[in-house]
Amino acid sequence: MVPAQEKSVRHPARNTSSRDWRSAALGIGALAALGGAALLMRRRTRLDPRRKIRQSAAAMGGSILADSAMEHLRGGFHNPAMYAAPALATLSMLGTTGNARAARPVHAAAVAVGAAGLGFHAYNILKRPGGVSWNNLFYAAPIGAPGGLAVTGILGLADAARTRDHGRLLAGFIALATLAEVAEVALLHFRGAWHNPAMVLPVTVPPATAALLLGQALHPRTTTRPLARSALRLMGAMGVIGTGFHIYGVSRNMGGWGNWRQTAFAGPPVPAPSSFTALALAGDAALDLIGGTP
Amino acid sequence: MMALQDPDPRAIDGHAPDVFSRDGTVPMRQFSDREEVDFAIVGTGCGGGVLAAKLAEAGFSVVAFDAGAFWWPLSDFASDERAQDKLYWLDPRISEGDDPLEFGQNNSGRSVGGSSVHFQMVALRFRPEWFRSRSLLGYAVDWPVDWREMWHYYDEVERACAISGPVTYPWGPKRHYPYRAHEVNAAGQVLARGAEALGVPWAPTPLATVSAPRGKSPPCVYRGMCKIGCSTNAKQSVLVTYIPRALDAGAEIRDLAMVGRIETDKGRATGVEYHRAGQWRFQRARNVVCAGYSIETPRLLLNSANARQPGGLANSSGTVGRYLMAHLNDAVWGVMDDEIRWYKGPPSMACCEHWNYIDDHPDKDFDGGYSFMSQGPLPTDFARMLVTNEGVFGTELRRQMALYNRMAGLKMVGETIPQADNRVTLADEIDDFGLRRARVTYSYCDNDRRMQRHARDFMARMLGAAGGRDLLETGSTAHLMGGCRMGNDPETSVTDSDGRTWDIPNLWVCDGSLMPTAGGVNPSMTIMANAARIADRITTLAAHGELDRAHG
Amino acid sequence: MSGTFHRPYPAWNVLDKWDSPSFNDTTREVLRQRLEEVPGRRFFTADEWPTLVALCDAVLPQDDNPDPVPLANWIDAALFEGRGNGTRHADMPAPPDAWRLGLAALDAEAGARGAADFASLDREERGAVLRDVDAGRLRADWQGMPVRRFFRNLVLAEIVAIYYSHPTGQSEIGFGGPASPRGYVRLQPNRADSWEAPPGKWERT
Numbered sequence A: 001m002v003p004a005q006e007k008s009v010r011h012p013a014r015n016t017s018s019r020d021w022r023s024a025a026l027g028i029g030a031l032a033a034l035g036g037a038a039l040l041m042r043r044r045t046r047l048d049p050r051r052k053i054r055q056s057a058a059a060m061g062g063s064i065l066a067d068s069a070m071e072h073l074r075g076g077f078h079n080p081a082m083y084a085a086p087a088l089a090t091l092s093m094l095g096t097t098g099n100a101r102a103a104r105p106v107h108a109a110a111v112a113v114g115a116a117g118l119g120f121h122a123y124n125i126l127k128r129p130g131g132v133s134w135n136n137l138f139y140a141a142p143i144g145a146p147g148g149l150a151v152t153g154i155l156g157l158a159d160a161a162r163t164r165d166h167g168r169l170l171a172g173f174i175a176l177a178t179l180a181e182v183a184e185v186a187l188l189h190f191r192g193a194w195h196n197p198a199m200v201l202p203v204t205v206p207p208a209t210a211a212l213l214l215g216q217a218l219h220p221r222t223t224t225r226p227l228a229r230s231a232l233r234l235m236g237a238m239g240v241i242g243t244g245f246h247i248y249g250v251s252r253n254m255g256g257w258g259n260w261r262q263t264a265f266a267g268p269p270v271p272a273p274s275s276f277t278a279l280a281l282a283g284d285a286a287l288d289l290i291g292g293t294p
Numbered sequence B: 001m002m003a004l005q006d007p008d009p010r011a012i013d014g015h016a017p018d019v020f021s022r023d024g025t026v027p028m029r030q031f032s033d034r035e036e037v038d039f040a041i042v043g044t045g046c047g048g049g050v051l052a053a054k055l056a057e058a059g060f061s062v063v064a065f066d067a068g069a070f071w072w073p074l075s076d077f078a079s080d081e082r083a084q085d086k087l088y089w090l091d092p093r094i095s096e097g098d099d100p101l102e103f104g105q106n107n108s109g110r111s112v113g114g115s116s117v118h119f120q121m122v123a124l125r126f127r128p129e130w131f132r133s134r135s136l137l138g139y140a141v142d143w144p145v146d147w148r149e150m151w152h153y154y155d156e157v158e159r160a161c162a163i164s165g166p167v168t169y170p171w172g173p174k175r176h177y178p179y180r181a182h183e184v185n186a187a188g189q190v191l192a193r194g195a196e197a198l199g200v201p202w203a204p205t206p207l208a209t210v211s212a213p214r215g216k217s218p219p220c221v222y223r224g225m226c227k228i229g230c231s232t233n234a235k236q237s238v239l240v241t242y243i244p245r246a247l248d249a250g251a252e253i254r255d256l257a258m259v260g261r262i263e264t265d266k267g268r269a270t271g272v273e274y275h276r277a278g279q280w281r282f283q284r285a286r287n288v289v290c291a292g293y294s295i296e297t298p299r300l301l302l303n304s305a306n307a308r309q310p311g312g313l314a315n316s317s318g319t320v321g322r323y324l325m326a327h328l329n330d331a332v333w334g335v336m337d338d339e340i341r342w343y344k345g346p347p348s349m350a351c352c353e354h355w356n357y358i359d360d361h362p363d364k365d366f367d368g369g370y371s372f373m374s375q376g377p378l379p380t381d382f383a384r385m386l387v388t389n390e391g392v393f394g395t396e397l398r399r400q401m402a403l404y405n406r407m408a409g410l411k412m413v414g415e416t417i418p419q420a421d422n423r424v425t426l427a428d429e430i431d432d433f434g435l436r437r438a439r440v441t442y443s444y445c446d447n448d449r450r451m452q453r454h455a456r457d458f459m460a461r462m463l464g465a466a467g468g469r470d471l472l473e474t475g476s477t478a479h480l481m482g483g484c485r486m487g488n489d490p491e492t493s494v495t496d497s498d499g500r501t502w503d504i505p506n507l508w509v510c511d512g513s514l515m516p517t518a519g520g521v522n523p524s525m526t527i528m529a530n531a532a533r534i535a536d537r538i539t540t541l542a543a544h545g546e547l548d549r550a551h552g
Numbered sequence C: 001m002s003g004t005f006h007r008p009y010p011a012w013n014v015l016d017k018w019d020s021p022s023f024n025d026t027t028r029e030v031l032r033q034r035l036e037e038v039p040g041r042r043f044f045t046a047d048e049w050p051t052l053v054a055l056c057d058a059v060l061p062q063d064d065n066p067d068p069v070p071l072a073n074w075i076d077a078a079l080f081e082g083r084g085n086g087t088r089h090a091d092m093p094a095p096p097d098a099w100r101l102g103l104a105a106l107d108a109e110a111g112a113r114g115a116a117d118f119a120s121l122d123r124e125e126r127g128a129v130l131r132d133v134d135a136g137r138l139r140a141d142w143q144g145m146p147v148r149r150f151f152r153n154l155v156l157a158e159i160v161a162i163y164y165s166h167p168t169g170q171s172e173i174g175f176g177g178p179a180s181p182r183g184y185v186r187l188q189p190n191r192a193d194s195w196e197a198p199p200g201k202w203e204r205t
């Protein structure tokens, strides 16, 4: 018989620390690095704000395309209308590259389909037993998601923005869109029990950013504008890091990426966080317009 | 008759299985047989596992024995109903009475982690009034424990097992689940629709399987094979929660170690005789705890009889083995228009505790309560239910089984009344270890039957309201409670409220057999909360130097 | 009562997922043994064997299975290995004795109905005998064994446990089969993952 060891032993098999601090620390470190780089980045050759808006619309469209395609694949495309969202996201995305005027109807259609989608998703929630309940809000069609398509469309249309007032309008809109997105993230991260401490980032950084942006929309003061711009860059960086987190999150499901046909659906949606980056880009453009660049 | 090859002992040479790996190990402190450890715990399930972890964390030296194997869930658990019989206690108990119980896979595990390794994870709390059912509700007996104290420990064990439960639970005092409820599957939605049609509340079932990553546990993948062992490690069984904690805190787990006898000297327990790796050994201990569940704990106490205590240890009251309870587990099944595919997800994703919280209702003609849950039996489980209840065979059997994907069911967990004559005694025949087997006598009383009838009717109404057709009723039992109940009176109970036996001050019980009443909910959380409470009580008693003193 | 059996999932075979993430090595090994290492007769005598086979056929007729599940072999194996189920009713002999006694009594029941033995009855007649046994309408001496318990809890329960844990039985009812590491995503009514059986073809019920 082995003699009793003197000290009790510590080993890594614990399942008792439920929060994943290590990856959170890693991610927050990465955010600090990337965010810092973004902040320090000299105002490189200034992009035309309208190009920024176009890029933002394209990025948003890409995020929505991937997300809606995946989610509707999960839903088995059992309703033909489910093809509409990824289709319009694609068109809207393409529309940002070509002739802006010709793409207008496409963007407008994206807005309309997005709005209609809200109705579909609300119906999907309501028809499940329990109606408007936490369980259905968590697991039925995500109530806010179609809004993303509408935002894509509006960003597509916003490429016509010229004036300082347009800029203020856009800033206000981006602030509200950001808050809507935050609400969705809060719901889903609550569903995930905040098991990774970094999950609080997207419900803290963006609301602060949105507040600053809203401030610029209402009172376009130059004093706080740099702060708003910094916040936007941080939020943009967060979208990138968030994608990394979601990729990692999928890998933490049983079978990891090798079992992607399950885990990509069961885990956090990989395309989702980049929409924050898209919104940040548009917010930046709005500040440009407010500031009277070009 | 044990059969099914057990592996060799794995918690040896200073290492124990790392349950989060396929075949890795973690260091484990070990004690020699000669060393008098503070606690020798017999059984590592919901009672023993929790106690071992908490006592070790409090600084006691602990050796916990289990007759079953120490599994690596990731590599030992096949997706196969028949092969996974290895998780159950398969050595026969002799069953008799008007309503003889079925054991094995129905209610008895045999593994490190106990029955929680294959339980179905329904994690409910007692209704507060049930801790005083005699005084407040007029039936059965009171517990020697206040509900508020239990409530505190429910919180503790629910956190430790990261229970995934609804944000708001419709019955009883408030509770906050650490993880969110899972998506209610189609089978659960049948219950939900039925409940909404009848105007009674329902809820997503609080479950001991995580809905998001937790430590090294990935979230549930909804493979639905919880009853044959979770090969995902999403299930927060004692094996993946408290056992790693116990090891971490310096407890030793002895797997495949069957305790056959508790030795006593001058009215005190001195240690346990156990069989491991082909030989009998003796572990000295300052305290011995029985945590083998409602059949094995009484059996061990009875098998440890000696000249001074010919009726078995701690049995001066004659209560050891008595007041055994099972839950009524009757069910109603129906064919749905939809494909339900109830094999997906944990088997019981929606529940209804309506009749647990109703006392005065013209329809209610029984004491006690019952809950019921949506169902998702694996194929052989369902087939067995069909044939034993209906005697159906031939092409008709295949035809009925072919409806498997369109079936839905509601199954009750009903509180039976504790009766002295429902009991564990010793049979004359012996098992492979030379130990006398348990004989279990069980009969329903009239109240049990009235509840059964009521539940079947109510569930049938609900299933019908949800669209179920060709309804079929089946009867069975689930879970075990009692057999060494705790109480305030040494004449009618085996232990005091701390689980300490009235007769032998350093002999304890800490498992489901302590339960004086069954309650209308699945028992594991209550057993764990009670064990967590007992662990704290022991620590307090030790701090006050009262551990070695007799009662009184 | 008898008649044909309509398959709702004719094309579904859980074994088609052998190489997919629904199977892991542990499960593959268990099923490989189940499929490839069918044990021969070890427990029952050569005389008892035809009765056992006839009983299995009456309980679970498999004419339409190109590769019938060898039920009798697995019953034999369980008894040979002394595989228990945790329960023995006080009024029942131990399973090995109960099976021997029961098979002999079935032959005697057949004899009392003018046949040589149980196996020489046709399927209808076997079914009739079993229904009589289940209902307690006995003509032979069962030596006090509770026949319904023998028939339902031992014979039927064991046969379905073997059949419906076998890939053949699982595929027949559209069960998903092995599911680890990959489980399921789509939990809603009438929804299925692409690695599940496609929607069933249902007769009017």
Ligand SMILES: Cc1cc2nc3c(=O)[nH]c(=O)nc-3n(C[C@H](O)[C@H](O)[C@H](O)COP(=O)(O)OP(=O)(O)OC[C@H]3O[C@@H](n4cnc5c(N)ncnc54)[C@H](O)[C@@H]3O)c2cc1C
Residues within 6 Å of the ligand: B042, B043, B044, B045, B046, B047, B048, B065, B066, B067, B068, B105, B106, B107, B108, B109, B110, B111, B112, B113, B114, B115, B116, B118, B119, B120, B121, B122, B123, B124, B227, B257, B258, B259, B260, B291, B292, B293, B294, B296, B297, B300, B479, B480, B510, B511, B512, B513, B522, B523, B524, B525, B527
């Ligand atoms: C199929 C099934 C489903 C269930 N589902 C649920 C559910 O959904 N929710 C719920 O709350 N409860 C459920 N239960 C019940 C729950 O699992 C038990 O009530 C609980 O595990 C009992 O805890 P325990 O500590 O008393 O005994 P156990 O957990 O059974 O632990 C006893 C341990 O002691 C060991 N042992 C016994 N005697 C000896 C000995 N002499 N020497 C060494 N070791 C010994 C055994 O091997 C066993 O591992 C379920 C049970 C089963 C069988």
Ligand code: SF4
Residues within 6 Å of the ligand: B209, B219, B220, B221, B222, B223, B224, B225, B226, B227, B229, B230, B231, B232, B233, B234, B235, B345, B346, C183
């Ligand atoms: S359904 Fe969830 S808890 Fe059950 S076996 Fe599968 S992964 Fe484990």
